[in-house]
Amino acid sequence: MMRRALALLAFAALLASGAALAHKPSDSYLTLAVDGETVTGQWDIALRDLDFALGLDGNQDGAITWGEVKAKHREIAAYALSRLTLGSADARCTPVLREQLIDNHSDGAYAVLRFAATCPAPPRVLEVGYRLFFDIDPQHRGLLNLSTQGATRAGILSVDAPVQQFTLAELGKGEQFIDYVKEGVLHIWTGFDHILFLLSLLLPAVLVRSRIPGVHWTAAPSFNAAFWDVFKVVTAFTVAHSITLSLAALGVISLPSRLTESAIAASVILAALNNVRPVVYGGRWLIAFGFGLIHGFGFASVLTDLGLPQGSLLLALVAFNLGVELGQLAIVAVFLPVAFVLRGTGFYRRGILIGGSLVVVAIAAVWFIERAFNLALF
């Protein structure tokens, strides 16, 4: 009882003697410089804090010497670096220690850890996750100074905000535009279903339906005629997929991707079959338009995956679309002259038009089954 009274006594005296007179609280100073995919860092951590966490004062004499710090270098690095993450979970930049030094700040000596981290790609947004000392001192703060391309930014990492994201460089509007154009081109070039659909519709463009019984096709009389036929098909496809791409990207309509992807595969089958057993000739642009609407949904899912920039949605849409058109034009520019030259040959009419279309049907049938039934055939 007496002991308790005494404890209370001493306690109350401390409490009642007015507001706190304080030292500087526990802070660490984290300086990061981002250059391309490399993040170089310097992390100053108070020896007092490290002593509380790891016990630096080996001989317990109340003085921390350089020898004692050196003896704990490995532990310090492991302790600190395991409590810092740079980059998001799918794009980690793992810090590797370079050297450990000492520095004196206004409130005492700090261990200085210098490190470098390599990111999988130059980060546009750097995520910093900081957990140092929060378990033993929730009032600890990590004071971050982040520099990139001459601009610096500050952040306070605390137990309530341990993970923060820093946008490193807002790309200029021009750069952003070019970026999305590139993505559009890339998508049409690597999206074989779109190419096969378009080519299937274009293959007959250099030919005209024959009136001779038993002969389906004859060569188109002029390049002009072939060109205008191609022009109609490509334009119809473009207008159609632009409409649905925009509607989907703006969130007006959304369809399940399994449905649109299956429908895209089906459109390829039908377009190719039409070459083997022609049902539609002069109205191919209508097929291009109708199915183009479905292909637009496919493009939209790509655009969503890329991440649409807030505030420049329209810019991204226009640029991506433009990219798709440029990619298409490039394909047409290669296809049309070659097909026009070969149009009179049996190789073209049987080998390419019929044989090629059958191959396309087979490929698209596999896609259709895979997509519609969620199977992996190959």
Added chain:
Amino acid sequence: MRRAATAVLALTLYGFAVAAPFVPADDAQVLERLPDRSAPQYRDLKRLQASAAAAPDDAASAVALADAYYRISRSEGDPRYLGYAQAALAPWWKNPEAPTAVLVTRATILQSNHEFDRALADLTKAIAREPRNGRALLVRSTVLTVQGKYAEARADCPKLYGLVPEFYVFACTAGIDSLNGRAGPAAATLDRALSSVPATDNAARAWGESLLGEIAQRRGDASAATHFQAALAADPRDLYTLGAYSDWLLDHRRAAEVIPLVQSETRVDALLLRLALAQKALQRPEANATIATLRARFDASRARGDVVHRREESRFQLQLNGDAQSALRLARDNWAVQREPADLRVLAEAAAATGDSGAQEIVRQWLAQTGLEYAEVAAMVGAGGGGRK
């Protein structure tokens, strides 16, 4: 000895001024000195840490450890230990229905971080559960006093009879009365209690004498020095008294005596401030380095988003940095949160330096409304005699 300490200090400050990471040349080089671990407050720490670790769900062990950390934070002036105390209470830290002992310790930590309203909420809940919790009542009275809510604060004092040692009941009442137009009787009560109430330990004596010192200082009574010295005789490392006595010495042009008082406590920002003020008053060449360190500390504090140093920073801006407007802004913001005589003085000094009539009026009104007897502050704002006598 004194010269050696000055040299060490100057070196430390110089080290900061040219700060650049380095590799120490010698393994034996001392980089950092830790507080003396053989001091009584550290002795029990290991045992308390072990029992808290062994029973992580036991509130009593956690509270005992948190209280031990809290005491060190006060005696060393090191806010790290407030963080450690908070961590000790981690399982309950955000629980509004935590056990009563946790509520009281949590409130104690919160008020140290100037989170007065949250502290009061915890204390009021604890007192509703346990109306005879002496510590909760005493802490609540203290927090209310800091906020300047004297009537509410004083209402808790009589309830302390039989719950805490008698001296604290007297000190509770007298401490508030001394701010409230009854400084003379309050001082007499404290004087009597110090000499007559049995079993007054050194910490209690240091508190009582330092209260008497402050009352005398505000009333312009020369006995202040004797009381501060008596307080320091009872507890030589009482940081609060070191600050208060330093201020008295600075006011009385005895800056040379400040330096030996505070030069070994420069980790504490408020005492580093007194050192800088003394060095500047004495036109010592070290003053510039000390001011630079102080500036770095305030910068660091601002960088982490802290606002607990505004009282000191206002004095720094006014007296060492020549920025009266910043001083006034800080003093006003500080006054919105805490209302001790020291806070009023900072506001009065900044108001006088800037000639800001609004701030001067706040000070005059406070003096009139509370009856606080503070001659120097009253003179600064032209409020006549300084409260009722």
